[in-house]
Amino acid sequence: MSTAFELNTPMATGRTRLRLTRRGRVVFTSLAAVPLVAAALAVALNGGIAAAESSTVGGVVTAFDYVTIQSGQSLWQLAEDIAPTSDPREVIAEIVNLNQLPSDSVQPGQRLALPNDL
Structure with a gap:
C-alpha cells in the first residue's frame, strides 16, 4: 500500500x-x-x-533685514530709500547679489533681504 x-x-x-x-x-x-x-x-x-x-x-551668524517690494517700486527707488548717501548702483548690485536675483527687475510683493553694511 x-x-x-x-x-x-x-x-x-x-x-x-x-x-x-x-x-x-x-x-x-x-x-x-x-x-x-x-x-x-x-x-x-x-x-x-x-x-x-x-x-x-x-x-x-548674520541676520538680514527684509523689505517687500511695493507696486511701482524699483530697485533704484529702494536703494535711494535705504541708503540715501550711497551710490544706488552699488546698493542695487549688493541687493541683486545677496538675493541671487537673475536681473535687477523686481515684482510687487517680492521679499528681498537687505545688506547690513549700508
Whole structure:
C-alpha cells in the first residue's frame, strides 16, 4: 500500500529564496527611494531659504533685514530709500547679489533681504 505521505521519509527543511520579478524590484526600489527623494527635496528647498535668512561668516551668524517690494517700486527707488548717501548702483548690485536675483527687475510683493553694511 502506497500513500502520498509516508512517515519514514525525511522532509526537506532547506531555505527558500525570495525571488522578485522585475516589476517587484521596481516597486521595492521605488518605495525605498521615495523617502530619500522627499528628504533631498526638502533639504534643497529649505537650504535656499536658510541661506537667505542668515549667513555664517567666520563662525558669526548674520541676520538680514527684509523689505517687500511695493507696486511701482524699483530697485533704484529702494536703494535711494535705504541708503540715501550711497551710490544706488552699488546698493542695487549688493541687493541683486545677496538675493541671487537673475536681473535687477523686481515684482510687487517680492521679499528681498537687505545688506547690513549700508
